[in-house]
Each structure stands twice: as C-alpha cells, then as structure tokens.
Amino acid sequence: MRRVFVIKRSMLMLLGAAVLFSCSDDGNIQEELIPQLSIEGTEGSINLQLPRTDDRPAKQANSVIIRNTGQAPLSITNLEWLAKPTRVDAIGASGSECTDDSQCGGGEACLAPTCVSLGFAQTPIEVEPGLRYDLEFLVTTGSGELDCPAAPEGTPEEFLNSFCGAFQISTNAINSGGLVENGSATIYLLRPSSSGQIEITPDFVEFQLVQPGVPQTRDVSVRNVGSETLTVTEIFIASMREFVSVGGETPPVEIEPGTSNTWTVTVSVPEGTDPSEYEGFTELTVNSTAVNNLSGGKIPVQISAGAASAPLISVDPTTLAFDQADRQTITISNDGDATLQVTSLTVTPASTRAFYKWEVDGTDVTNNFQTINVPKGETKDIVVVFERPAGNEDSAVATLQINHNDRIANSRTEVTLLGDAGDVPIARIYPTGFTFQAAQGEISTRTFVIRNVGTADLEITDEDLQFSVGDESGAEFQVSGHLGTIAPGGLRSGTVTFTGANATEDIGVVIFESNDPNTSIELGIKDVVAAAAPVSAVITPASLNDGKVGVVASFSANESTPAQAITNALWTLTSRPAGSNVFFSATGAEMQFVPDVAGEYTFSMLLSSELRESEATFTLNVVP
Numbered sequence: 001m002r003r004v005f006v007i008k009r010s011m012l013m014l015l016g017a018a019v020l021f022s023c024s025d026d027g028n029i030q031e032e033l034i035p036q037l038s039i040e041g042t043e044g045s046i047n048l049q050l051p052r053t054d055d056r057p058a059k060q061a062n063s064v065i066i067r068n069t070g071q072a073p074l075s076i077t078n079l080e081w082l083a084k085p086t087r088v089d090a091i092g093a094s095g096s097e098c099t100d101d102s103q104c105g106g107g108e109a110c111l112a113p114t115c116v117s118l119g120f121a122q123t124p125i126e127v128e129p130g131l132r133y134d135l136e137f138l139v140t141t142g143s144g145e146l147d148c149p150a151a152p153e154g155t156p157e158e159f160l161n162s163f164c165g166a167f168q169i170s171t172n173a174i175n176s177g178g179l180v181e182n183g184s185a186t187i188y189l190l191r192p193s194s195s196g197q198i199e200i201t202p203d204f205v206e207f208q209l210v211q212p213g214v215p216q217t218r219d220v221s222v223r224n225v226g227s228e229t230l231t232v233t234e235i236f237i238a239s240m241r242e243f244v245s246v247g248g249e250t251p252p253v254e255i256e257p258g259t260s261n262t263w264t265v266t267v268s269v270p271e272g273t274d275p276s277e278y279e280g281f282t283e284l285t286v287n288s289t290a291v292n293n294l295s296g297g298k299i300p301v302q303i304s305a306g307a308a309s310a311p312l313i314s315v316d317p318t319t320l321a322f323d324q325a326d327r328q329t330i331t332i333s334n335d336g337d338a339t340l341q342v343t344s345l346t347v348t349p350a351s352t353r354a355f356y357k358w359e360v361d362g363t364d365v366t367n368n369f370q371t372i373n374v375p376k377g378e379t380k381d382i383v384v385v386f387e388r389p390a391g392n393e394d395s396a397v398a399t400l401q402i403n404h405n406d407r408i409a410n411s412r413t414e415v416t417l418l419g420d421a422g423d424v425p426i427a428r429i430y431p432t433g434f435t436f437q438a439a440q441g442e443i444s445t446r447t448f449v450i451r452n453v454g455t456a457d458l459e460i461t462d463e464d465l466q467f468s469v470g471d472e473s474g475a476e477f478q479v480s481g482h483l484g485t486i487a488p489g490g491l492r493s494g495t496v497t498f499t500g501a502n503a504t505e506d507i508g509v510v511i512f513e514s515n516d517p518n519t520s521i522e523l524g525i526k527d528v529v530a531a532a533a534p535v536s537a538v539i540t541p542a543s544l545n546d547g548k549v550g551v552v553a554s555f556s557a558n559e560s561t562p563a564q565a566i567t568n569a570l571w572t573l574t575s576r577p578a579g580s581n582v583f584f585s586a587t588g589a590e591m592q593f594v595p596d597v598a599g600e601y602t603f604s605m606l607l608s609s610e611l612r613e614s615e616a617t618f619t620l621n622v623v624p
Contacts, residue, residue: 039169
C-alpha cells in the first residue's frame with residue numbers, strides 16, 4: 001500500500017515546485033512532480049463587447065490563458081458553461097475561407113477571413129509544463145442586447161449587477177490560490193453596456209512660454225459620435241498635479257449622441273519656481289464606456305517655459321521574426337529636443353494578442369504597461385516575447401502599434417510581428433473605405449494605397465466586387481491601378497472611380513486577391529442618398545517653397561469646409577521617391593512628416609461630413 005502526503009501550499013512556495021511526497025511499501029519517501037493551474041489574462045471576469053454591426057461577429061478582446069506552472073502535464077478535464085448567454089460562444093478551430101456566415105457550416109461563424117467552429121474543444125486537453133492553452137470568445141451576429149441568464153448560486157456580489165454568464169475550468173491539478181481553487185477556476189462574463197463612441201479633441205495639449213505666476217488654460221472637448229449614450233467615468237492628470245489640473249463637470253458625466261462636453265486643463269506655476277521643475281510632459285486620461293475607448297484615452301500634455309521643443313522618435317527594427325528565436329528587441333531612440341513619451345502598446349488584430357508579451361527592464365508589462373519616458377538623446381529597449389499557445393494554429397502575424405507623443409510621426413509607430421511564419425508578404429490597405437453620393441451623373445474618384453509590411457514580395461493579382469445592398473454588378477464602380485508586385489516595405493496606389501447611374505444606395509466591398517496567406521485585403525465602397533451638404537477638402541502647406549530632406553514639412557486642412565469636419569481629416573501617403581522609407585496614415589486637422597530623400601511625395605486628404613466626402617491631393621517636391 002502506498003500513502004500520499006500533500007505538501008501545504010506555503011511549503012510549495014518555499015520549495016519553488018509543485019510536488020507530492022508518497023510513502024512506498026518499503027517505507028521510503030518518494031517525490032512526485034505534479035501540475036499546477038494558473039489563470040492569466042483576467043482577474044476573474046470578461047467584459048463582453050457587442051458587434052459594431054449586426055452582420056459581423058465580435059471577437060472579444062480578452063482571452064483566458066490556462067497555464068501549467070507545475071512540473072508535470074496538466075490535463076484540462078472539463079470546460080463547462082454554468083450559465084450561458086445567447087450569442088456568446090468559445091472559438092474553436094479555423095476552417096475554410098469566408099466573408100460572411102452564409103459561407104460557413106452549422107456550428108460555425110465567419111470570423112473573416114476564415115470560418116471558426118463554436119464551442120469548447122473536446123476534453124481532456126493536455127498542457128505540458130510551462131505551456132499554456134488559450135480560451136477565446138466571440139459574440140455572434142445579431143441585433144439588440146444579449147439575453148443574459150440568471151446568476152447561479154455562489155456568484156460573487158461584485159458581479160451580480162452586470163452578470164451575463166459563467167463557465168468553469170476543471171483540471172487534474174490540486175493547487176489553490178488567486179482564481180484557482182483545488183485545481184478549478186470559474187470565470188464570469190459581464191453584460192456589455194450600451195454606449196457611444198468617443199472623439200477627443202485636440203489629441204495633443206501644448207503650453208508654451210509658461211511663466212510662474214501666470215496661469216494658462218486649454219480646453220479639451222469630448223464628443224459622442226455614436227448612436228448611444230456615452231458615459232465619461234474618469235478624467236484626470238496622470239502626473240505633475242502640483243502644476244496641472246483639470247476642471248469641469250465631475251464624472252460620471254453622460255454625453256448624448258451628437259453632443260459634447262468640455263473640460264479645461266490649467267497650468268499654474270507658483271512664483272519663484274525654476275523651469276526645470278515644471279517643464280516636461282504629462283497625460284490627460286479620459287476613461288469612458290465608449291466601445292472605441294475600452295482601454296482609456298490618453299492625451300499628451302507638454303509644458304515649456306520657452307517655445308515648445310519636440311521629441312523625435314526612431315524605432316529599429318520595424319519588422320520582427322520569431323522563427324529562429326522567441327525573444328526580439330526593439331530599440332526606441334529619441335533624436336529630438338524634448339522628452340519622448342511612449343504611452344501604450346497595442347497588438348492587432350485582437351486574435352493575435354495571445355501570442356505576444358513585452359518586457360521593459362526585465363519586467364513583464366504586457367498587462368500593466370506604464371508610460372515610458374525617453375529623454376532627448378537616449379534610447380529604451382522593449383523586448384517582445386513570442387509564444388504559441390498549445391493547440392492554437394492560428395496565424396500569429398500582427399502589428400504592434402507604439403503610441404507616443406511625437407506629433408511629427410503622427411503619434412504612433414508600427415512594427416510588424418511575423419510570429420513563426422518566416423518570410424511572408426503582409427498587406428495593409430489605406431484608407432479602408434469610401435462613400436460616394438448616389439446620384440445620376442455623379443462622378444468622383446478616390447485614391448487608396450496598398451502597402452507591403454512583410455518580408456517577401458506581395459503580388460496583387462485581381463479584385464472582386466461584392467455587394468450586400470444594391471446592384472451586384474457593381475457597374476458604377478471602377479477599380480484600377482493596383483495590380484502588380486509590391487516589394488517588402490513598398491507601396492502601390494490605386495483608384496476607385498464612381499460614376500452614378502441612379503439615386504439608389506449600394507453597399508459593397510472590394511476584395512483584392514493576393515499571395516498574402518494571412519490577410520484579407522478589403523476596401524469598403526458604398527454610395528448613399530444624402531443631402532448635398534457642402535464639403536470641400538483643401539490642403540494648405542505651411543510653406544510655398546520646396547521641401548528639404550530632413551526638415552519637417554507641415555500641412556493643414558484649416559481652409560476646408562465645414563470647419564468641424566477638419567478634426568477627422570484623413571491623410572494618406574500615396575507615392576514617394578525611390579529609396580524613401582516614409583509612410584503615414586494620419587487623422588487630424590494638421591499633418592507633418594520628414595522627407596528622407598529628394599524627389600516627389602504625393603498624399604491625399606479625405607474629408608467627411610454628413611455622409612459626404614471630398615478628397616484633395618498634394619505633391620511636394622523635396623530638394624537635398
């Protein structure tokens with residue numbers, strides 16, 4: 001007979017391993033390694049997010065990571081719904097290609113570009129020591145709110161008011177701690193709240209010539225551009241609060257669709273304060289219930305005693321491959337004259353977030369990223385760690401967006417993450433959609449650009465126009481100029497020309513055929529019946545002279561009409577000289593970039609107002 005003794009959890013922590021001790025028939029004590037269950041990616045709940053449109057599912061941003069931190073295989077013995085909401089399910093294996101649910105089989109949903117099976121995977125599921133298994137979820141297509149079930153007995157009080165489901169993870173582990181109790185864990189789903197979409201202007205708050213004893217103020221507008229009520233839950237200054245404050249209505253503040261609320265940022269420096277104490281950067285953080293603001297909006301605030309200086313970001317490399325090593329380093333340099341602030345890191349698409357973590361100074365900051373300050377002339381390294389979860393065969397090709405306060409770089413820099421894919425082409429399209437006026441005789445042209453951010457040639461071979469509303473022939477739309485080969489890092493522009501034949505609405509998509517194995521290249525196109533609201537896109541250069549290599553070139557939409565539309569002006573580089581690495585796709589009333597070689601740079605500016613669009617183009621000649 002063998003007797004088994006369980007070492008208490010406090011002793012396990014001291015030992016640094018998950019072990020059992022057993023007594024054999026001869027009286028000798030034997031050590032047996034055991035698994036340990038750890039739950040990551042959640043504090044015990046998932047806030048559900050509704051689809052943006054009724055005909056598309058919504059993959060949830062949060063996944064549940066089941067990690068084996070023990071020293072023996074972990075067996076997931078059961079995955080079970082304790083209370084299941086309608087239209088919410090786990091995501092299973094990927095299948096055939098699709099563009100909508102009608103192309104998928106029973107028990108599947110179209111998470112473009114592939115069908116995915118719905119439901120928990122069959123158990124048991126084996127997870128080796130140190131590895132993980134990810135649970136991902138989606139809300140399927142449909143309209144209206146979710147039908148949430150009643151909360152089962154034992155649901156924590158903090159989840160009762162917003163309860164919308166729960167499931168249990170059972171394993172062969174026996175450890176307890178945190179979310180885990182005797183090798184099992186229960187995760188709760190929380191009801192999505194109807195909310196609007198947030199628009200914050202300006203996206204950068206600047207105080208120049210700040211002098212002690214002389215306060216300065218700047219207004220920040222928060223507008224609800226959605227169709228549901230928006231609630232601002234918090235608005236605060238992150239640091240330097242002895243000099244900077246925010247005034248206005250105290251949150252929570254409800255903002256109805258189409259309306260806005262204004263808060264005032266004030267800098268007030270006591271007399272006798274040295275500029276070295278108050279010059280620098282802080283952030284205005286706006287947290288809300290907006291569907292496009294789930295992680296909070298962060299607006300850089302710069303304070304300067306003199307005319308404002310600026311940071312200048314440089315990121316190297318801009319493509320990371322992990323087929324040879326699972327850890328790669330990004331070096332962020334600040335070549336400007338002011339402190340560079342890296343405010344957040346975002347991986348897209350959301351389906352790839354389970355593959356990546358990032359570390360700063362040896363610390364994992366994936367779920368607790370704090371603003372990084374990079375003084376002028378200095379650098380900072382970010383280590384990106386790739387790990388493919390057990391059983392996950394999805395593509396790991398992704399984009400890491402580095403958000404920062406360098407306005408010349410349009411406040412964001414992108415790094416391509418190839419995962420373990422090796423050399424592949426990766427397509428990106430800018431913008432992602434156009435709207436035309438449905439009227440007989442209306443003729444309009446829009447410019448788009450396809451960019452290859454991969455490491456192999458991208459071949460654009462054909463296009464297919466598909467319509468969900470209106471004339472399926474697509475005779476009113478002509479797409480041209482886009483076919484051909486795009487080298488790694490290169491781009492190619494094309495045009496969509498609309499020739500109106502009637503006043504009937506059409507809604508469709510251009511699907512470009514390519515050799516990109518991971519990306520569906522799609523461009524939304526539609527013509528709508530809308531009033532002829534005046535909208536005119538006008539690009540105004542800061543200087544009428546030629547640009548110069550290495551010198552900032554500035555442009556504005558300030559002469560465009562109507563005035564309120566300029567904050568959403570969309571700027572896209574469509575062509576550049578050979579040898580140039582410049583690219584931008586930016587939003588705002590102003591745009592700046594730094595030419596890197598001599599030659600001609602052409603870009604477009606798209607302005608939208610009341611379902612009408614206007615496009616202007618500009619070509620800048622740059623000399624050495």
